[in-house]
Amino acid sequence: MQRERWIRMLSLLLVISVSPVWVNAQGTSATPPAPTPLPLTLTQTALDDEVVTAEIEAILRDDKITSEQIIARMSDLLERFPNSALVYLRRGDVYSQMGDFQQAIKDYDQAIVLDPALIEAYINKATSYAGLGNNKQALAIYDQAIGLDPASALAYYNRGNIYRMMGDNAQAIADYDQAIELDPAFAQPYYNRGNAYREQGRYEQAVADYDQAIALDPTFLTAYYNRGIAYADMGDFVQAIADFDQAIALAPEAAPFYFHRGNAYMALREYAQAVADYDQAIELDPTFATTFFQRGMAYAAVGDLEQALRNLDEAIALDPAYIDAYTSRGAVHFSLGNLEQALSDYNQLIALDPENVYAYWGRGSVYFNLGDYEQAILDYDQAITFDPENVTAYLQRGTAHYRLGDLEQALSDYSSAMTLDPTNTSALVNRGFVAYTLGVATDDPDAQLRYFQQALADFRQLTDSDQELPAQIQSRVQEILDELEAMELPPMTPES
Secondary structure (H helix, E strand, O other): OHHHHHHHOOOOOOOOOOOOOOOOOOOOOOOOOOOOOOOOOOOOOHHHHHHHHHHHHHHHHOOOOOHHHHHHHHHHHHHHOOOOHHHHHHHHHHHHHHOOHHHHHHHHHHHHHHOOOOHHHHHHHHHHHHHOOOHHHHHHHHHHHHHHOOOOHHHHHHHHHHHHHOOOHHHHHHHHHHHHHHOOOOHHHHHHHHHHHHHOOOHHHHHHHHHHHHHHOOOOHHHHHHHHHHHHHOOOHHHHHHHHHHHHHHOOOOHHHHHHHHHHHHHOOOHHHHHHHHHHHHHHOOOOHHHHHHHHHHHHHOOOHHHHHHHHHHHHHHOOOOHHHHHHHHHHHHHHOOHHHHHHHHHHHHHHOOOOHHHHHHHHHHHHHOOOHHHHHHHHHHHHHHOOOOHHHHHHHHHHHHHOOOHHHHHHHHHHHHHHOOOOHHHHHHHHHHHHHHHHHOOOHHHHHHHHHHHHHHHHHHHHHOOOOOHHHHHHHHHHHHHHHHOOOOOOOOOO
């Protein structure tokens, strides 16, 4: 309730909450203990001070008035008590809650003029500068606050949050360490230190901090959520699901929790459970394109390509620049035989990301299946330019060259694929067949020997590896192998 929110402001300092991506952590932060009140260095009498406090409390208790009316009544109070740092402080708090950080800062400045030792005014002023995106100024003011009160856990905690927002997790962790040392019962520093550790890839330390935050506050919603993400990052999807279950129990209307639990079920290949969670996430938030994308991937995994296509259409409708969605929709269209639609998706993907390897590889495959081998080769060329270790692109380009009758270039591409992946069965079979074909076709004895030696080496490797091949291919490989071995060819040398 508004009334309760404002009353809490009488005794609490503003706390910056650094929230996880795509989660509204508003209201989930643990309430830090208020620091020891500092004496006011004001000229007003103790009686006036009691009157001001009582009147502020009465204003904030009135749940029938708006924020603007609260401001007006506090302004009236300042007419009567113009030297009250407390009224400026609380009016600044209201402005800050309204998002009017500039006006809030003016009030905090006035509170500091009236009471230079009022640390709460420094902390809340720094918070307002953070709200304006002026992190450098916020840091400077937190430094002032810590200089005034080196025992303020909240000042260290909030300064740590600013460092995190600036990407300096090492300094943030140092400040969270100090906050925890000063107040071991303050849950938030453990939580945000856990976030900083997770961003550094130090997942076990992150989990330990989330554990501590939850021990201090068993209702700490985002601590369960982020611990679940940390477990997922570690590959422990069962434990991740347990944490997402707990987060959902605490906030059953939070779409992100269902989304991430769905992702964990996807990783476990429990696709029906994943779809159910994505369904719930979409019902709660039908505007998040990634949920449709993930649900599409779950349907694709179980072979329901039509449902996959519908979900990818939705994802792209919500986010027309969604690169992964175009990539996957192109692949689904290709699998369904919708080559023109696949071509359109890959063209759009290249327009969005001109160096996207999968776009060129996918479009090359479409051209290949349309019989346009020259264009396919051009796209495979691009894919290899952007990813010189793309084995599949070499294989496909080799086959396109083969279809065009350029067997030497096909042999070269299959050899490149073998260099990158010496156990690749497709490359081994194709190179063996092409080498044998070239050997049969040439009139040059030296070249013929070289080709036959290559074919023999490849087919022997296939036989030795016990690779299972389709019966027709296996039969032809064995037939050629018997023929070549009967020739009693000399061993292949490196120069060959």
